[in-house]
Amino acid sequence: MNLCKNLLIGLTLSLLSLGTFAGDSSSGCGLGWAVFKDTSLVSSALRATTNAFFLNTIAMTSGTSGCAKHSIVKNDKKSLHFMDANKHQLMTEMALGNGEYVSALSQLMGCEEVAFTQNMRENFQNVFVREDMPARELVNRVQMQIISNKELAASCGLI
Amino acid sequence: MQAASLYTGLPQKEKNRWQKLLHFDGERSRIDERAFFVDPNGLTDPLKELEKFVELYTSGSTKKWGRLNLSLACAYPARVKFLKDNNLVKNNQKEDCPDFNNWLTEVNPEGLSVIFSTAYPNNPGSMFGHTFLRFHKKDGKNDLLDYGANYAAFTNEADIGIVYAFKGIFGGYRGYFDLAPYYLKVNEYNHGENRDLIEYELNLRPEQVSNILMHLWELYQGASFDYFFTYENCSFHLAELLNVALDEPLFAPKRWYYLPADLIHALYKQENLVKSIKDRPSQMRKVNSQMSQLSGEQQHLVMKSFKKKDISLLKNMAEEKALIALLNLEKYEEKEKFSTENKKLLRDLLEKVAGDKNWVKTQEIVVPFKNRPHLAHDSQKISLGGGKLDGSEVLNFSYQSGYHDLIARDLGLESFSQFKFITGDIMYRPNDKKIQLNEFTFIDVASLHPWRAYNHQLSWKAGLRVESFLERSDCRNCLRTLAEGKLGLSVGNKNLITSLFFGVVEEFSSQYKDKLKHHLAYEGIFGVKFKKMKLLASMEGRHDLSHIKKRTRHFLNLGGNYSLKRNYEIRLLSRYVYQGTSLELGGQSHSLNLGYYF
Numbered sequence: 001m002n003l004c005k006n007l008l009i010g011l012t013l014s015l016l017s018l019g020t021f022a023g024d025s026s027s028g029c030g031l032g033w034a035v036f037k038d039t040s041l042v043s044s045a046l047r048a049t050t051n052a053f054f055l056n057t058i059a060m061t062s063g064t065s066g067c068a069k070h071s072i073v074k075n076d077k078k079s080l081h082f083m084d085a086n087k088h089q090l091m092t093e094m095a096l097g098n099g100e101y102v103s104a105l106s107q108l109m110g111c112e113e114v115a116f117t118q119n120m121r122e123n124f125q126n127v128f129v130r131e132d133m134p135a136r137e138l139v140n141r142v143q144m145q146i147i148s149n150k151e152l153a154a155s156c157g158l159i
Numbered sequence: 160m161q162a163a164s165l166y167t168g169l170p171q172k173e174k175n176r177w178q179k180l181l182h183f184d185g186e187r188s189r190i191d192e193r194a195f196f197v198d199p200n201g202l203t204d205p206l207k208e209l210e211k212f213v214e215l216y217t218s219g220s221t222k223k224w225g226r227l228n229l230s231l232a233c234a235y236p237a238r239v240k241f242l243k244d245n246n247l248v249k250n251n252q253k254e255d256c257p258d259f260n261n262w263l264t265e266v267n268p269e270g271l272s273v274i275f276s277t278a279y280p281n282n283p284g285s286m287f288g289h290t291f292l293r294f295h296k297k298d299g300k301n302d303l304l305d306y307g308a309n310y311a312a313f314t315n316e317a318d319i320g321i322v323y324a325f326k327g328i329f330g331g332y333r334g335y336f337d338l339a340p341y342y343l344k345v346n347e348y349n350h351g352e353n354r355d356l357i358e359y360e361l362n363l364r365p366e367q368v369s370n371i372l373m374h375l376w377e378l379y380q381g382a383s384f385d386y387f388f389t390y391e392n393c394s395f396h397l398a399e400l401l402n403v404a405l406d407e408p409l410f411a412p413k414r415w416y417y418l419p420a421d422l423i424h425a426l427y428k429q430e431n432l433v434k435s436i437k438d439r440p441s442q443m444r445k446v447n448s449q450m451s452q453l454s455g456e457q458q459h460l461v462m463k464s465f466k467k468k469d470i471s472l473l474k475n476m477a478e479e480k481a482l483i484a485l486l487n488l489e490k491y492e493e494k495e496k497f498s499t500e501n502k503k504l505l506r507d508l509l510e511k512v513a514g515d516k517n518w519v520k521t522q523e524i525v526v527p528f529k530n531r532p533h534l535a536h537d538s539q540k541i542s543l544g545g546g547k548l549d550g551s552e553v554l555n556f557s558y559q560s561g562y563h564d565l566i567a568r569d570l571g572l573e574s575f576s577q578f579k580f581i582t583g584d585i586m587y588r589p590n591d592k593k594i595q596l597n598e599f600t601f602i603d604v605a606s607l608h609p610w611r612a613y614n615h616q617l618s619w620k621a622g623l624r625v626e627s628f629l630e631r632s633d634c635r636n637c638l639r640t641l642a643e644g645k646l647g648l649s650v651g652n653k654n655l656i657t658s659l660f661f662g663v664v665e666e667f668s669s670q671y672k673d674k675l676k677h678h679l680a681y682e683g684i685f686g687v688k689f690k691k692m693k694l695l696a697s698m699e700g701r702h703d704l705s706h707i708k709k710r711t712r713h714f715l716n717l718g719g720n721y722s723l724k725r726n727y728e729i730r731l732l733s734r735y736v737y738q739g740t741s742l743e744l745g746g747q748s749h750s751l752n753l754g755y756y757f
Contacts, residue, residue, distance in 0.1 A: 085342055086303075088490055089350075092483060095509035097518070104301040104342070124513035131502035 076139070079108045083142075084135035091128050097121040111146065112155035119145055119152045166206050172406070173245055178205050179403050180237055180374060182382075189391065189399070195381040197224070197231070212238060213247055225380025233259050234380045237373035237403070259376060266306045266338070268368045270295035270360060272437075273397070274307070275423055275532050276348040277355040280443055281608040281616050283563070283576035289348065290394045290419045293341050293358065294372060307344035308375055310336050310396040312386035327388035334386035334396065336378050349439050350491045356439040357531050359423065362431050367404035374403045389415060394422040405429070414539065416561065420571075423532045438528040442488045446613060449481040461485065462612050468500050470508045476519060479512060485613055535571025536726050537756040538562045544730075544752030548586065549632050555597070555750050557584040565605055565686070566695045566730065568722040574653040575686055577605035579622075588635070595635050600624040607649045607658045607684065618649040618658050620682070628670070630712065630736045630745030639668035645682060658684040664701050677704045693720045712745070713737040726756040 083090065086101050093099030097117055106116035120127065120142070127141045146152050166174065181196070182189045187203045188196070195201075197215055201208030215222070215231050216239065224234035232239050233256035242248045276289040292308040299305055312332035314323065326332050348354050384396060395417045402408040409425040411417065426432050440448075450458055461481045464472040473479050486505040490497045512518055540559040547553065560581035563572055582600040587593075603622035610616065621644045628637045645662025664678040682699040695718045703710030715735040722728050730752045738745040 081340070082342065085340075085346060088487070091506070091509060092487060095513040096483075097513075100301060100303055101342075104303045107301055107304065121513050125510050128506060128509070131499070131506050 079105065079142075080135055080139050082108055083139050087133070087135060087138065090138075094120040094127065095124050105142075109142070109146070110156050111152065115152050115155045116146075119149055166209050169245060173241075175408075176403075177209060177241060179399070179408075180241060180377070181205050181208060182384075182399060189384055190378075190382045191385055192381055192383055194225075209247075213242060216242065216248055227258060227380065229256070229258065229380070230254075232256065235377050237370060237377050240370070240373065262376065263372065266294050266372060267297045268294035268306075268372055269297040269365050271363055271368045271371065272358040272360045273401075273422065273426060274344070275357045275359065275419060276352075277357070277441075277530070277532070278573050278576075280353055280441070280573075281606050281618075283573055283578040283604055283606050288354070288419045290397055290422050291344060292371075292397065292400075293344075294368065295360075303340075303342040303345065305341040306338055307341040308336060308338050308400075309344065310334055310393045310400075312388075327386070330385035330387050330391075332386040334384040334391075334393075336375060336382075336396075336400070338375065338379075345439065349441060351494070353441045353443050353488075353491060355441045355444060355528065355530075357528075358437040358439065359426055359433050359533075360435045360437070361401075361426070362434040363404065370404040371400060375400065390417045392417060394419040398422050398425060405432075412539075414560075418538060418562070420532045420535055420538070424537065427533050433533075436531060438531075440528060442484070442491050443614065444528070446481075446484045446488050447611075449477075449484045450611075450613065452477060453481055457481075458612060465504075465613075468504045470504065470511060479508060482508060483512070488613075530571055530574075532571045534725065536563070536568060536728075540754050540756045542730070542752040542754040544750050546732075546748065546750030548588070548748045549746055551588060551590050553748075553750075554587040554589070555584065555752055556587070557582065557752070564603075565607075565684075566693055566718045566720045568691070568693060568720065568728065569688070573606070574688075575607035575649075575651075575656045577603060579603040593635070595627060596625070596638065598624060598626045607651075607656045607686070609649050609651050609656065618647045618660065620645040620647070620660055620662070628668075629714075629734060629748060630738060631670075632746060634670065637668070637670050639666045639670070641666050643680065645680065647682070654688050656684070656686045658682075660684070666701075673705075678702055679704060691722045694718070695720075711738070711740055713742060728754045728756075730754055 082105060086105075089099070089101040090105060093102040094117075097120075102117050102120060103113050106113045109116070123145045127138065127145060129141075146156050166177075169177075181201070183205050188201075190196075190202070193199070193202055196208055198204070198207045198211035201211065212231075212235075220231060222231065223229060224231055227234070232252075232254040236254070236256070236259060239248075239254065272293045272295065274291050274293055276291075278288055291310070293302065294306045294308065295302075296305050312327065312334050314326075314332055318326065345356065349356050378400075384391060386392065395411070398409045398411065407429060409422070410428045411425065412421055450461070453461065457478055458481075460472055460474070461478050464470060464478075464482055465485055470479075470482070473482060483505070486501060486508070489501055490505070493501075538561040540557075542555065542557045542559075544555045545553065546555060559579065562578050562580065563569070563576070564579045565575060565577040569576065579600055580602045582598075582603075584597040584599070586595050586597045588595065601623040603620075603624060605618075605620040605622075607618045608616050610618075623640075623642050625638050625640050628634055628639065631637055641664060643662060643664045645660035647658050647660030647662075649656055649658040651657055660680075660682040662680050662682075664680040666676045666678065667674060668676075678701040680699060680701045682697060684695065684697040686693065686695045688694075695716070697714075697716045699714045699716075701712050701714070713736070715733075715737070717733045719731045720728055721730075731750070732752070733747070733749045735747045736745045737743060
């Protein structure tokens with residue numbers, strides 16, 4: 001399979017590797033869809049671009065309306081997006097007890113890195129309870145671990 | 160005062176700055192959308208564009224601009240800054256641009272890196288790789304949480320390969336800039352495509368970084384470009400974006416293609432522009448590093464554990480780490496097809512590791528990495544030299560349009576790889592004062608990728624070229640066109656390689672009775688490299704299918720290449736052809752050449 005792929009790419013296509021957008025893989029939400037409603041190629045391109053642009057920048061800064069502006073809630077969207085994109089790396093690093101992904105998540109959740117990383121390792125089986133888990137559930141479980149540990153919660157500003 | 164006269168009064172540097180903001184290229188802007196310009200003639204006339212922009216700004220025009228329907232000042236913050244920096248408008252006017260300000264606050268940059276994504280493994284053709292940017296967050300503690308800017312073509316997924324190639328070459332796609340969290344870029348290139356990322360941090364003032372970001376916002380409002388794979392590609396437009404903030408524009412070679420490596424080389428042509436370099440090794444490189452720390456027996460055990468889905472076979476932490484790395488590689492390669500069994504295996508192993516009190520925490524695996532693209536030779540080459548053709552003296556001249564051949568120094572490039580195109584080699588024979596074409600290569604690609612127990616990839620060669628008949632001393636100007644495709648197996652490492660290939664070679668020549676000859680072919684290659692020297696030997700057998708016993712030829716190639724500097728080399732080449740099963744010597748040539756890359 002790899003061979004066929006490599007041959008194909010090697011001989012024709014990736015010789016012409018354009019660095020393409022990976023299609024419009026957005027979930028259909030976000031400002032991109034609201035701004036460009038029709039489905040032409042160009043608008044699709046713009047939608048992919050605006051989603052990339054806004055879901056991850058402006059939308060992330062807009063806070064969560066109706067929720068208390070607690071640090072962990074304010075950062076929930078970012079944590080969720082990060083978890084969704086990096087579940088696999090996070091699972092590995094949480095088990096190993098170090099790494100830049102778990103460090104980034106602790107930062108997004110406003111937690112002290114060492115305490116967060118140690119807690120996640122100790123409670124690995126309570127967070128990653130199954131092989132395939134949606135990001136929302138994982139974030140909830142991480143938050144539960146934080147809340148259930150007073151010292152960690154304090155370091156995350158959750159008291 | 161009229162903007163025209165103001166423009167005339169601007170120093171050349173500022174005139175250039177305005178033109179860069181419009182992506183003006185001699186006669187017109189490279190931006191193809193008229194909506195990006197405020198004047199109907201702005202696409203071709205930067206002066207008129209300035210005049211109209213000043214007029215609209217000073218009159219307090221309420222017209223909305225760009226994709227987000229913003230005021231002039233909010234849609235074009237870099238242009239407004241230009242006006243204010245040059246006192247073309249009052250400097251005290253405050254703009255109220257919440258969208259732009261929120262966006263700027265989120266990206267919050269104080270530094271910038273140019274990221275080079277290396278070739279796909281086992282695919283030298285992807286040396287036309289990719290570059291993008293990372294904006295460093297102010298006080299940022301984690302690179303992953305920075306933002307990355309990318310220029311890419313928006314392609315139609317329904318386009319089949321040939322359509323994709325055609326459109327890519329001839330500007331059939333639109334190119335756009337986008338901005339996304341850097342971790343998405345790392346996922347896409349570093350994990351998803353298994354490519355090393357080399358990050359060149361630039362020595363820029365925060366104001367310069369801010370100017371780039373402001374202009375990126377402007378481009379986002381309404382700019383797209385025709386995407387040309389060969390020249391106006393991701394790296395070219397990234398260079399144009401950087402030029403907005405640089406005093407001197409980055410060097411762009413005047414040839415028909417622009418490579419990502421050209422952008423990296425251009426960074427080094429400016430004094431002190433590169434501040435530091437960081438590497439982000441691919442998962443494959445991490446696996447290689449982990450495995451290389453294990454004995455053969457341990458590697459076997461890791462593979463057995465992987466195949467039997469049994470972690471109890473592993474005896475220590477090093478083996479467990481290797482299996483984790485291997486499973487991660489499998490996950491990145493298989494993506495959604497990563498099997499349930501492997502998912503369970505990985506989770507079980509990680510749970511075991513997480514619960515192991517004796518587990519020694521280690522930092523991220525340090526993977527030695529010297530293959531940085533700025534160390535690679537440039538891509539065009541001319542060679543001059545002399546030698547002998549069947550005992551007679553000859554002079555050689557060759558020109559290589561691009562990019563790299565097997566025997567050239569491969570520092571900064573994939574080891575033992577070849578991606579050669581549009582290369583001509585001619586010979587002058589002083590004896591009869593004749594010039595002959597020795598070889599002309601349209602394209603020649605080779606990847607001698609070592610086979611590993613945990614990475615079953617074959618090596619391959621493919622090419623199309625014209626070559627002279629070395630075996631025909633009576634017909635020095637006789638030529639044959641040759642197409643080859645071979646698959647093989649390589650063993651070795653980045654310094655030593657042995658490969659064996661099998662495949663087909665098609666030859667076309669007016670010298671052949673039926674014009675076309677079909678061959679079964681095999682080829683053995685042995686290569687070794689030292690710090691500055693590389694030695695290569697190959698033996699190729701071609702068996703004419705119409706007379707497989709009688710019409711057999713073997714070609715022996717011996718070569719040595721010594722690098723004097725990054726762009727200079729001395730090369731010694733010998734080629735012998737043997738005919739028939741008795742291997743009767745049919746011809747030979749030897750040459751010593753001095754090559755210069757530029």
